[in-house]
Amino acid sequence: MRRRKLLAVLGSALTVGALGVAGITDAFAATTGSLISASNGKCLDVANNSTADGAVVHMWTCYDSVASQKWTLADNGSVQSQGKCLDVVNGGTSDGAVVHLWTCYDSVASQKWTLTAAGDLVNTASGKCLDIKDNNTADGARLQLWSCAGSPNQKWTTSGTPTTPPSTVPPNPSNPDLGPNVSVFDPSMPASTIQNRLNQVFNQQVTNQFGNARYALLFKPGSYNVDANVGFFTQVAGLGLTPDAVTVNGRVHAEADWWPDGTQNATQNFWRSAEGLSVTPAGGLDRWAVSQAAPYRRMHVRGSLALSDGGWSSGGFLADSRIDGQIQSGTQQQWLTRNSAMGSWSGSNWNQVFVGASGAPAQSFPSPPYTTVGAAPVIAEKPYLYVDGAGAYQVFVPALRRNAAGTTWANGNPAGTSLPIGTFYVVKAGDTAATINAALAAGKNLLVTPGVYHLSAPVTVNRANTVVLGLGLATFVPDNGAVAMTVADVDGVRVAGLLFDAGTTNSPVLMEVGPNGSAADHSANPTVLSDVFFRIGGSIAGRASVSLRINSDDVIGDHAWIWRADHGNDGTYGWTINTAANGLVVNGDDVTFYGLFVEHYQQYQTVWNGENGRTYFYQNEMPYDPPNQAAYMNGSTQGWAAYKVADSVTNHQAWGLGSYCYFNVNRSVVNARAFEVPAKPGIRFTDMVTVSLGGAGTISRVINNKADAVNSGHQVTYLTSGP
Template sequence: MRRRHVLGIAAATVTSPLIAGVTAAPAAAADPVLGPNTFVFDPSMSAASIQSRLDAVFAEQESNQFGPQRYALLFKPGTYDVNANVGFHTSIAGLGRNPDDVTLNGVTVDAGWFGGNATQNFWRSVENLAIAPPPGFNRWAVSQAAPMRRVHVRGDLNLAPSGYGWASGGYIADSLIDRVAQPYSQQQWLTRDSRIGGWLNGVWNMVFSGVAGAPAASFPNPPYTVLPTSPVTREKPYLHIDGSGQYQVFLPALRRNSQGTTWASGPTPGTSLPLSSFHVATPGVGAATLNAALAAGKHLLFTPGIYHLNQTLNVTRAGTVVLGIGYASLIPDNGITAMTVSDVDGVRLAGLLFDAGTVRSPVLLQVGPSGAGASHAADPTTVQDVYFRIGGPGPGAATTSLVVNSRDVIIDHIWAWRADHGAGVGWTTNPADTGVIVNGADVIAYGLFVEHYQKYQVIWNGQRGRTVFFQNEMPYDPPNQAAWRTGANGYAAYKVADGVTAHQAWGVGSYCYFNVDPSIVADRGFEAPNTAGVEFRNLLAVSLGGNGTIRHVINDTGGPAQGTATVPAYLASYGGGTAPGPQKLARTGWTATASATAGADVPGNMLDGTGTRWSSGTPMANGQWIVVDMKAAHNLRQITMDSGGYGGDYARGYQVYLSTDGTNWGNPVATGSGTGALVTVGFPARAARYVRVVQTGAASSWWSIVEFDGYV
């Protein structure tokens, strides 16, 4: 069903400034209101002329992954005998009030340009229309940053490329699929607040939130995570035409505990804003002009194109809408933060692509100032279909892509991506520490896609956070283990801060593919406090082709994910205070040495389980030490030193060091003082073969250990 034609129509033509040498019939003229890269079609135009324009855009964009071209292809209410193949940085949308106001034969994404592999089918979208596919199914074989919103598919929906090659999507919201959604080779997918006629299969991680017709919950075989309702949602703003032919931007209303589409029983509830209340930005506009419009109370509509910013865009008024169409891209040129939002109610950010500039920015998008604390539960800020890119078109740098300081923010489908391919890609060429940092309380994220950052991918510091679906790949390109570690080996993909007492996550996965040094290990995919209010459901970790290892799924539980078979390590649940405690290691073959020994009280006695002891033979003093060789590396998180019947011989003070080679010890992982015969020392889990304990106290009694044990 793919069409790829280059047109050559001689008469009465209007040429897009971004399609060199390609002309089209008057039907395809760029819209004078919505910028030079937006084309608006109506039913009075011939199907042939519309198809010509669609094919011309696709011919340019099919493999144009990192080019500067951007397009929005919009359809006024009516029925169109056309099929739109959708390439990079292209949005297809209906301009009706409801999806069934516009009908097309097909809106198709396949992967012929990439040998049948759909894993790079990024940055494209379809919204607010119906598809009546003549063959009975519509193909939408996409990966990240390619949402389907407010779409009625009158048939089956095939989410795989035509050869059933790899695919790494994806996201559907507020949509109706009359028949069966068919993922086939899709690795993971989130479907939210929709109705489906059925769901065919799952590969690794399929999540359904508020979906009527969702399959029964089952994990991991098949890997279905099902939330009957979505806790709090508000659909993305969208452009439409009113009865008098004027453009409006519709703002859907907030919903709680929702299921199914917003338009099942009539028009979507909400309000409309006339386009006159927006500053309509076209490529070339300056940041000062945009800030002046915001200060004057205008909303912003970014039409397709590239926007270079020499000053931060400051959104300061409650209820401001900043909407992009056609993958409008914002680039901070001089190391600034591209956009900030004040701690106000009801801001809506949607349809924007933040491209990092060559000078390192501290943050690309900041929602709320540091320390923001006002409640916005009644009218939250939303961040929807907002994407971040570090490298790809060329070198870029940003320490953090998205920082959320305000409370009650709804994150609804983002992709934060440090490029693993394209131009300007390398460990020191496109540096980026962290994708998302959430400091605000009561923030919820649906469809959190965060990939390849050089430290933690996500850091969640706020209380009562919730995530529904998380997909991650760790960075491909750490040059070696020493370059990628924080105490433990590597960085967890998703870290809930130690002080958080309430957090929930459903359907979350992290993958590794360390293609520079496949020996690299990440000690854990997820890291979170083990406390009653912190709960994870349906987790997985995957080593892609055996290129690296994720030792545990979360903390020290689950896993490992390793080996060439690319089989996930699954964990159905973790948290709520129910995780298993430290597990004692068998001491077979272990040996010990010490700074001093009293006669037959040799160091090996502390490992033999017979009640004999090691003893220092002299009063306890600062600097005495023992070293235990466990003969193999373990992900150690606790040791115990038991002086047994020699109850007064416990360490009055200690420092604990860990090492993988017995030579390089680094800083102590724990310090403290004993208070009785059994001294228990816990610390963050870390791979180690050797344990060194140094006495830092003093006493007249000897230092004795009857049993020494290690725990994972």
Template structure:
């Protein structure tokens, strides 16, 4: 891991127009860079390597035309090289300092127009400030179209100037069994930036990938992690402890509907399992609509089930929410063998089976259907790492007439 730190608040006299910087930590290997507003990747057009090749945004496809490397040039600045030809770097055309000047690939010569200051934002994204102009890397008019040409523009803090960096080559820890090429395993010794960059990369690929073929599992060995996991399509985020409290995420494990203007009715096919979460704002979000289970989770705060627009259908089991569950515009929901301090909200039908502090049965007004105990259930088996570091499968017991979680006593049943 290469720490590209030492950034100064004034950005030196060379970039007086740029915003105040914070120390940025970036991976030294090959990465993807994706626009936060569109989830599309910064791309060398047509996989070109010639001087003058357009730098554009394009649907993420895993090609080397979308893989970049940050190489320090001093004072916190980096050159950004393409994997197809590492001698070619991001370059503002004609050494321009004007708004809307396009970015291209050009043989690196040490020019200030080829040097960029990465400035980390809350949540782990970055904006990139050009050394020559003090202006930010930008997608014109916040376009979400393929082939939109990357440009520089006066820094304005917009999502069109915010980019997520994701490592492309992150090895699993030593001793990890062969879980397949789409499974990433993290342990507490993995640098925070490496984990966050991988999470960002997967989310950039999967945020809008509703009908794609890619599948990802992101697994955390027991320990504490200061990261944020935004969970996209066909993505599982899970802990490898025997209890959810064996793995703590000091950040969010959340589902948003930013890609669909707050409408979460398309947010299918993802899951979170066997983790404890300390959401920085006090509230985590799981704005989903079916086929998106939330199992064996412990939220040390509140849980929101919508993102302002409609969401429609979800499932929670064997989970504990220390604060309040807020259903908002969630239309329908099933909770089983879970507990929370309080629940608020309803629309079509909220079903509670074997839950602690569930609302009283009152269907249809409000539309709460409550069953005090779960007659018969067996929780889903799960993978965990034991004290000797061996991978094991825990098969929960068959239970009858139960209320609450299987793991509340510290030992799962």
């Protein structure tokens, strides 16, 4: 409801009961002038006359002609200087919360203030007072929120004459409200303010593996002296068109020191990302000790990068990045480096794959186990949010590349298309399948802000070239057995940065690309799935028959972790609890995957029925939890292959594959083979490894009936080609 406009006279009063603070009154309406402190006679001022989001607000000697000391006390409750609003950083409500200048939004409570008859300037969201920190009377004294105490450093008077600003502040389509879980940093903000927010999010998320909190921490172009330790469900990203537009002098890193037994084990460092940053690490070495669903994209490390923290780490993905120094894989079990550049590479374990990467080691599988492919046959990088030279937000959609080697930005700005943020519907808390689908039907793309969204019906993407981009690993959960998302058999859809988490009622499929029987040719403009992840159980006792089914032709998958949980919150996992037959089913022709991770499903984990499929890097673990052999049989065959190519298929190729067993519930369980494919001239698997982890269980053969078993007596088998 619009607040009633009052006379611009100090002493006019309207009790604002909604604040819950006795005696708070509205003592202004549309007054422009200075805000003067009773403690020192100095003026509220914006440092350096800045109008940038995040500009510092401080105290300074009053000057009549300085625009940054002119404040409009608007009738909608905002306090404005030069068109921007006095705001509390990240909507903070605690004592000590920092204030700054920010783009005005009429619905944001942290931008609403009331000047009382007693001279207190009270923030609506917190009920706390604008306070001069530490009672400092010098020029440059900082401002904060603090519990109202009636002290002189919290008392304000106005000078000036009434004006008539707009009663509401219209949203700026080029600078959107991204919700409370997105923090946007500006280089004019104090480093301590940024560091405090980074630390706050990390400390909350460092062990929050199965919680619902999601965060995106975004850096506008410029230089920063901070350290970003990246925890669960956190995206740290630059808002430049190229990585070098945002420089971090410090580290952007993932560590394993949270692991309870002190072994630095990173095998559960999932669900986080670093994107679009140039990092100059202290000491010359940064670390990204991760396992699945932790992409490292469009990064420029001006130094070296370690992929482990001393203990095991179990899989990872690096793309469109440049590492000036050496990539040190250490105890990393398997890794895909795609379309990147590095000074050199050191280390190997089971399965290290390079596609279109300069500086990569030569092909040498299995000694050491390097699989090196010169170029990616067809690829388009993940879309991303950026801020253009005029300060407007846009989403960049990288162009399709063929026979691609190296990064998209090696020679300057990448090829592609920029979409204004006004073409996107910004999905936020409270949105439903109905509101999302209404936006799609109106021709909007989707920018999904960090959060967990329950869906009563599928999100239906029917328009060609639609972009669906998630921030902070935004999560869709289908309720009551619904499908979470369907994509029509159309050209050029981009889906990126989302987690699909199965609901507690079984869904037939979580995401389907193209309806059954799709047959259109999309080779000139394929659909691309980038950093699209799936989870069955772990957070809740989810169930789904199939996680991802692709019926359309020419689809590109670029990093997918498709996971049936082997651990999680109590009561959310177990052989009869988080049930799921298949992770990925491909029915379309000419489908290509880079970085395909599929784990723990109860039948065939990957089923490929389409022709001309290609996979570059495949990582798999068989289900840990078959209670006995009888429960894990495919007819008369012991277990189910990790990767099944249909008998009808005549052409299929795959490079750099690993499948591991860890039958820890019953160590006597046997799986007959890791890979099951027709023996035809057009089908070729290159560089495979099977492992019995700790000797827990047996995989009898690598591919079909070929190669040695792995078990407690022989834990690793390599095979260079098959079938």
